[in-house]
Amino acid sequence: MTAPREPGAGIAVAPEQAISGDAVLCSGLVYRFGEHTAVDHVDLRISPGETFGLLGPNGAGKTTTIRMLVTLLRPMAGRISVLGLDTQTQPMRVRRVIGYVPQLLSADATLTGRENVELFARLFDVPRAGRRELVESALATMGLTEAAGRVVKTYSGGMVRRLELAQALVNSPRLLILDEPTVGLDPIARTDVWEHITRLRETAGMTVLMTTHYMDEADLYCDRVALMHGGSIRATGSPDELKAQLRAELGGDATLDDVFRYFTGGTLDDDTGKGGIRDVRRARRTARRLG
Amino acid sequence: MSAAPGALPAASAEHPAFGPALLPPDTPLATVRRLASRVVTLCWVELRKIRHDRTELYTRAIQPALWLLIYGEVFTRIHAIPTPGGIPYLAYLAPGILAQSALFIAIFYGIQIIWERDAGVLTKLMVTPTPRSALITGKAFAAGVRSVMQAAVVLILSAILGVSLTANPVKLLGAIVVVVLGSAFFSCLSMSIAGLALSRDRLMGIGQAITMPLFFSSSALYPEDIMPGWLQVISRCNPLSYEVDALRGLLIGTPAHLGLDFAVLIGATIAGVAASAALLPRLAR
Numbered sequence: 023m024t025a026p027r028e029p030g031a032g033i034a035v036a037p038e039q040a041i042s043g044d045a046v047l048c049s050g051l052v053y054r055f056g057e058h059t060a061v062d063h064v065d066l067r068i069s070p071g072e073t074f075g076l077l078g079p080n081g082a083g084k085t086t087t088i089r090m091l092v093t094l095l096r097p098m099a100g101r102i103s104v105l106g107l108d109t110q111t112q113p114m115r116v117r118r119v120i121g122y123v124p125q126l127l128s129a130d131a132t133l134t135g136r137e138n139v140e141l142f143a144r145l146f147d148v149p150r151a152g153r154r155e156l157v158e159s160a161l162a163t164m165g166l167t168e169a170a171g172r173v174v175k176t177y178s179g180g181m182v183r184r185l186e187l188a189q190a191l192v193n194s195p196r197l198l199i200l201d202e203p204t205v206g207l208d209p210i211a212r213t214d215v216w217e218h219i220t221r222l223r224e225t226a227g228m229t230v231l232m233t234t235h236y237m238d239e240a241d242l243y244c245d246r247v248a249l250m251h252g253g254s255i256r257a258t259g260s261p262d263e264l265k266a267q268l269r270a271e272l273g274g275d276a277t278l279d280d281v282f283r284y285f286t287g288g289t290l291d292d293d294t295g296k297g298g299i300r301d302v303r304r305a306r307r308t309a310r311r312l313g
Numbered sequence: 314m315s316a317a318p319g320a321l322p323a324a325s326a327e328h329p330a331f332g333p334a335l336l337p338p339d340t341p342l343a344t345v346r347r348l349a350s351r352v353v354t355l356c357w358v359e360l361r362k363i364r365h366d367r368t369e370l371y372t373r374a375i376q377p378a379l380w381l382l383i384y385g386e387v388f389t390r391i392h393a394i395p396t397p398g399g400i401p402y403l404a405y406l407a408p409g410i411l412a413q414s415a416l417f418i419a420i421f422y423g424i425q426i427i428w429e430r431d432a433g434v435l436t437k438l439m440v441t442p443t444p445r446s447a448l449i450t451g452k453a454f455a456a457g458v459r460s461v462m463q464a465a466v467v468l469i470l471s472a473i474l475g476v477s478l479t480a481n482p483v484k485l486l487g488a489i490v491v492v493v494l495g496s497a498f499f500s501c502l503s504m505s506i507a508g509l510a511l512s513r514d515r516l517m518g519i520g521q522a523i524t525m526p527l528f529f530s531s532s533a534l535y536p537e538d539i540m541p542g543w544l545q546v547i548s549r550c551n552p553l554s555y556e557v558d559a560l561r562g563l564l565i566g567t568p569a570h571l572g573l574d575f576a577v578l579i580g581a582t583i584a585g586v587a588a589s590a591a592l593l594p595r596l597a598r
Contacts, residue, residue: 092440117442128433144354145441147347173365189437263515277415 037151043106045070045197046091050100053086062253063100068246073223073230077237078284083253084233085125088201091231092122098283105196118146121190121228125201127182129174129189135181136161136170139188146193160188164218180211183295184218191222198222200232209228216243237278247278251286270301326393347445355451359458374466379412381407381467381474397567405567407471407478408560409533412553414467415460415492416527419499420520422456423507427516430596439597446590449504453586456500457493464492468564476565484563491563494578495556501585508592533557552581556578 031305046068053061061083068074076084076139089095091102093113102109104116129138139157148156164184174182183203190198203219204212223230234240240247241261248258257264261278268276268284363370381403388394389402396405429435438448472478479485503520508517528534528546531553537545548554555577562569 031568094439096438114442114444117440120440122437124433126433126436128437130358130429130434131432132365134361134365137358137361141354141358141367142437142441143352144357145438145443147350147442186437250385 025076032067039270044068045072045105046074046231047102047103048087048091051087051090051097052104053083053090053095054098059253061090061097064250064253064255066248066255068229068231070229071227072245073232073243075237075240075247076231076233076250077240077247077278078233078250078286082250084250085201087250088199088233090229091141091200092120093117118193119196121193121195121198123183123186123190123198123200123203125205127179127206128187129177129182129185131175132173134171135166135177135185135188138174138185139192141169142189143192148192151219156192160191163191163222164188178211180214183207183211183215187215187218187222191226194226195228196228197231200230202233202235204234204236212239219243237282242279249282250284257281257285317390319477335440340503347442348444348450349449351443351451351452355448355455356458363459363462368449370466372461373414373418375468376417377393377410377467378470379409380413381470385410385474395539397536400565400567401476403471403474404444404476404565405561406534407474407476408564409531409557411464411467411471411492412531412557412560413528413533414463414551415496415556416499417524418460419456419496420503420524420527421517422452422459422496422500423505423516423520425511426452426504426596427507427511431513436597439593446586449501449586449590449593450497452504453497453582454493457496458490460496461489464489477580478564479566488560488563491556491574491578494575494582495552497550498578498581498585501577501582501589504589505585505592508589508595511595527551527553529588531557538595552577 044067046066048064051061051064051066052059064083064087066076066087076087078084085097090097090102091109093109093116105119107116107119109116129135130141133141136157139160140153143153143157150237158167159172161167164187166181166184166188169177174185177185198219200219204215207215216239219230222228232244244261246258246260246296247264249256249264259267261281264281264285265276265278268281271284276287325485385406392402394402394405396402427572429438436438436561439445443451468478503516506519510519530547531551532548533553537548537554538581555574558569559571559574559578561567562571562574
């Protein structure tokens with residue numbers, strides 16, 4: 023891409039170049055681990071400004087798709103364009119315009135919160151003048167100002183997640199990619215993390231791509247979702263659209279869980295016996311059905 | 314709650330909290346500056362870590378202290394090992410022990426990268442605009458920073474034991490550069506092994522298995538000319554010998570081949586960076 027040169031500082035991404043068209047466009051994406059095809063001809067189109075959820079059980083290929091999007095894995099077939107940038111020919115540029123929060127809680131536990139954020143500000147070449155203010159404002163946005171001087175070892179899971187969001191913000195990403203942002207968090211921390219993500223979206227207006235296997239979260243927070251199973255995408259649409267399609271068969275109170283089962287023929291936890299909130303909800307639904 | 318799909322999101326320049334995203338130019342000069350910036354950043358992180366937890370600095374000082382106090386004092390007394398210019402054996406030994414303690418730190422540095430892999434930190438670092446070689450170079454020099462801190466402890470210890478060391482600031486600076494280069498190479502060796510072994514336990518085993526052979530097959534404890542022929546050959550292939558030679562020349566003033574020493578250490582470091590950068594994706598898979 024040919025961006026206009028500015029003397030000194032660098033090349034600012036002209037908004038019409040970086041944001042025109044789709045935030046993410048994937049076509050014919052394939053990735054295999056040995057014999058196993060983890061991602062099988064996936065097509066995805068995400069519009070700027072929307073919150074898009076990639077839903078599916080563990081092993082559906084969500085994380086592998088994300089890892090290709092963030093330039094960690096090279097697709098074996100197909101192409102990905104992120105904000106108009108090709109992930110295979112311009113990986114460094116793609117990395118500059120995205121913020122990525124991986125599935126694992128992954129801040130450096132031996133550094134303080136502030137140091138963790140400053141590290142990423144430095145790695146994204148935030149100029150020294152104004153770096154401090156940027157770091158402080160990212161910490162403040164995530165409600166971590168008071169804890170910023172403490173070593174991350176002492177943080178709770180929800181705080182680490184918020185810290186990771188603060189880290190992902192220092193380069194003012196146009197696209198925020200969250201891989202299972204609330205997995206392993208207690209319900210209060212989950213709500214808290216979502217409140218912060220929502221507030222971010224409202225102020226910064228960034229596009230958000232997230233994966234989850236919590237259907238309730240997807241239903242609440244996503245504009246559109248794609249249902250992924252066995253490496254391929256089975257249905258795409260807004261949660262309401264998808265539920266409306268099923269209304270005829272399942273009645274008025276179809277949940278996204280039911281939608282998922284309808285389109286994929288699989289359940290959300292067909293290969294892991296993870297308990298938690300989904301089991302509770304299923305039990306509650308079963309109880310309701312039985313009267 | 315959301316912007317209508319298709320509408321342009323507010324440009325980040327309009328958002329007061331966060332500055333505009335810049336795509337820096339890709340000129341060769343900019344690339345070199347970015348590499349330097351990454352090295353500085355990762356060394357900064359290392360210094361912060363040392364500051365938060367200094368126990369390693371102290372516990373790792375015990376072994377070199379024993380080598381100098383017990384082994385060094387005894388062998389100085391029995392005059393068993395000929396030294397160039399007849400200098401006390403303890404003075405001859407001190408740079409060798411300094412190199413050894415730097416080696417011990419560097420050879421297990423790959424554990425840190427495996428730990429970072431397991432904690433997901435490495436993945437995140439690899440999604441920043443940091444080329445793999447810059448990441449490895451930064452880590453290698455960070456290992457150098459840690460080693461220099463350790464070397465300072467050994468140096469002070471040697472001075473207390475009566476070893477007369479140079480006070481020439483240029484030579485001291487040269488010694489720091491040698492320690493950094495040596496540690497950079499051995500940490501790259503460790504990170505390469507990490508890329509092959511992929512697990513902390515295996516890396517620990519391999520590290521333990523190669524540390525002592527590296528140490529004993531170098532000129533850290535005794536001059537090359539009293540080694541058997543086959544060991545001399547190995548010693549000449551061992552970068553540790555060149556590190557020790559340079560440190561002795563700079564700190565004690567024994568005759569050294571500084572040009573060759575620096576050339577070998579720089580060459581080895583570059584090769585080490587290339588090898589571990591090539592193996593790094595195996596860790597991120």
